Amino acid sequence: MSILVYAEHDNASIKGATLNTVTAAKAIGGEIHVLVAGQGAQAAADAAARIDGVSKVLLADDAAYGHQLAENVSLLVAELGKGYSHILAPATTNGKNFLPRVAALLDVNQISEITKVVSPDTFERPIYAGNAIATVQSSDSIKVLTVRPTGFDAAAATGGSAAVEGVAISKNAGTSGFVGEALAKSDRPELAGAKIVVSGGRGMQNGDNFKILYALADKLGAAVGASRAAVDAGFVPNDMQVGQTGKVVAPALYVAVGISGAIQHLAGMKDSKVIVAINKDAEAPIFSVADYGIVGDLFDVVPALTALV
Amino acid sequence: MKVLVAVKRVVDANVKVRVKADKTGVELANVKMAMNPFCEIAVEEAVRLKEKGIVTEIVVVTVGPTVAQEQLRTALALGADRAILVEAEDVTPLGVAKVLKAIADIEQPQLVILGKQAIDDDNNQTGQMFAALAGYPQGTFASLVKVEGGKATVTREIDGGHQTVELTLPAVVTTDLRLNEPRYASLPNIMKAKKKPLDIKKPADLGLNLASTLKTLKVEPPAERKAGIKVKTVEELVDKLKNEAKVI
Numbered sequence: 001m002s003i004l005v006y007a008e009h010d011n012a013s014i015k016g017a018t019l020n021t022v023t024a025a026k027a028i029g030g031e032i033h034v035l036v037a038g039q040g041a042q043a044a045a046d047a048a049a050r051i052d053g054v055s056k057v058l059l060a061d062d063a064a065y066g067h068q069l070a071e072n073v074s075l076l077v078a079e080l081g082k083g084y085s086h087i088l089a090p091a092t093t094n095g096k097n098f099l100p101r102v103a104a105l106l107d108v109n110q111i112s113e114i115t116k117v118v119s120p121d122t123f124e125r126p127i128y129a130g131n132a133i134a135t136v137q138s139s140d141s142i143k144v145l146t147v148r149p150t151g152f153d154a155a156a157a158t159g160g161s162a163a164v165e166g167v168a169i170s171k172n173a174g175t176s177g178f179v180g181e182a183l184a185k186s187d188r189p190e191l192a193g194a195k196i197v198v199s200g201g202r203g204m205q206n207g208d209n210f211k212i213l214y215a216l217a218d219k220l221g222a223a224v225g226a227s228r229a230a231v232d233a234g235f236v237p238n239d240m241q242v243g244q245t246g247k248v249v250a251p252a253l254y255v256a257v258g259i260s261g262a263i264q265h266l267a268g269m270k271d272s273k274v275i276v277a278i279n280k281d282a283e284a285p286i287f288s289v290a291d292y293g294i295v296g297d298l299f300d301v302v303p304a305l306t307a308l309v
Numbered sequence: 310m311k312v313l314v315a316v317k318r319v320v321d322a323n324v325k326v327r328v329k330a331d332k333t334g335v336e337l338a339n340v341k342m343a344m345n346p347f348c349e350i351a352v353e354e355a356v357r358l359k360e361k362g363i364v365t366e367i368v369v370v371t372v373g374p375t376v377a378q379e380q381l382r383t384a385l386a387l388g389a390d391r392a393i394l395v396e397a398e399d400v401t402p403l404g405v406a407k408v409l410k411a412i413a414d415i416e417q418p419q420l421v422i423l424g425k426q427a428i429d430d431d432n433n434q435t436g437q438m439f440a441a442l443a444g445y446p447q448g449t450f451a452s453l454v455k456v457e458g459g460k461a462t463v464t465r466e467i468d469g470g471h472q473t474v475e476l477t478l479p480a481v482v483t484t485d486l487r488l489n490e491p492r493y494a495s496l497p498n499i500m501k502a503k504k505k506p507l508d509i510k511k512p513a514d515l516g517l518n519l520a521s522t523l524k525t526l527k528v529e530p531p532a533e534r535k536a537g538i539k540v541k542t543v544e545e546l547v548d549k550l551k552n553e554a555k556v557i
Binding site for chain 1: 320325326328335401402403406425426428429430431432433434435436437438439440441442444445446447449450452462465466467468469470471472473474475476477480485486487521522523524525526527528529530531534536537538539540541542543544546547549550554556557
């Protein structure tokens with residue numbers, strides 16, 4: 001068996017979700033090759049070569065892959081992937097975007113967001129917003145899987161010394177083009193990989209009030225998230241959403257502030273190690289999953305907490 | 310221009326699902342069913358494009374059981390012009406993508422709009438798979454769609470922010486939550502929808518065999534998380550986090 005892991009990267013460095021995906025590949029067992037597809041991505045490929053457990057890095061450096069356009073990347077991965085028993089990508093918005101195309105091109109089913117490897121052909125994945133866990137077996141010749149990063153520990157980013165091999169396959173479907181992007185710039189850690197996450201919900205009342213969460217987060221070195229209610233109300237941008245249809249996080253500490261705890265939100269954070277809930281409604285469902293709860297006005301509790309930590 | 314919208318019948322988003330005692334799946338008997346919320350957004354987007362005069366006909370399609378006609382009627386009441394039901398159950402996203410490809414070959418739509426994922430299986434695959442089979446470009450997780458001059462410009466919700474791509478039609482769009490806010494069907498439109506055409510087909514009519522290579526061995530409830538304690542003061546909370554949980 002040999003496994004192809006698609007690397008999530010920004011051409012200069014490897015994103016954390018790639019490391020969790022390598023761990024999933026190790027659980028399957030077999031030789032692990034990492035594909036870095038991008039433009040000017042030598043540095044990312046060199047970083048991938050240092051990941052523990054990786055035996056080879058394939059670098060497809062081409063303008064067609066510069067913005068990770070699914071139409072182009074999927075053609076590359078489908079061609080390269082034919083020689084592998086498994087093709088894995090992190091379940092990031094990028095992985096979710098292109099990998100189903102690869103599966104369709106190979107005429108195999110995809111298993112999305114696996115959280116556990118039971119055996120090389122059998123995997124666990126959450127369904128119904130995490131309210132049920134399905135164990136799924138695939139008889140496809142090539143298993144195509146997205147990996148939920150919170151389901152697996154990160155592989156060590158150093159210790160490996162794989163060879164980097166260039167791949168001269170240029171695939172441009174010619175049907176799509178990159179126009180632009182607006183990425184939030186923040187000095188805080190990324191939501192998906194943060195050790196501590198502070199999230200606000202409808203109880204924050206408006207976007208301006210989120211500043212008390214930013215103050216707490218900065219003291220804790222935490223990322224800031226939000227419930228769907230807070231995003232839908234326009235308090236904060238969509239990329240901060242934690243939940244079934246937003247980001248799934250599992251930090252060591254999750255602080256839910258003014259969040260009632262809808263199923264949709266719980267699906268995105270209930271695997272956190274320690275959960276703290278701050279809510280004025282003692283009956284809020286968030287308390288049923290919280291290790292520590294405080295019933296009180298968040299506008300008193302949060303500043304007091306910030307002062308003490 | 311013709312638009313094809315794919316919808317799915319799923320457990321209503323407000324129902325708390327329970328795993329069956331025999332672990333073969335979740336309990337669906339006597340549970341309220343509805344159109345997948347992301348599919349409602351897809352229908353709404355198509356209707357808005359028609360109201361703007363960009364789209365001339367909306368064909369809605371579903372792959373599902375006979376009763377999935379209810380969701381097609383809902384889509385017709387919201388503004389779709391005609392509907393196609395392909396009768397089949399337990400079809401994987403790849404199977405649905407193959408059905409959509411066969412329908413698209415007949416209908417020749419310029420735009421195909423789907424929800425980004427269904428809230429039952431949470432797969433997030435069908436739109437992308439169909440796009441690959443048809444050789445169409447895709448704008449997934451869309452929060453803004455503009456159609457003009459043979460192109461669709463789609464703003465997508467991605468990790469860390471937004472990305473905008475330009476797609477040559479025909480193209481696929483999958484909807485994210487913030488693309489639009491779906492309308493409710495009015496009573497007169499619900500009545501009118503009953504007279505709109507609804508075509509029923511079998512996969513075999515389209516030359517398809519949808520046998521799956523995936524087998525669900527079991528479905529279990531997730532590990533329960535126990536409720537912890539309520540603390541009285543912020544000082545107590547900080548003490549617990551530092552000395553008991555040791556996370557700060």
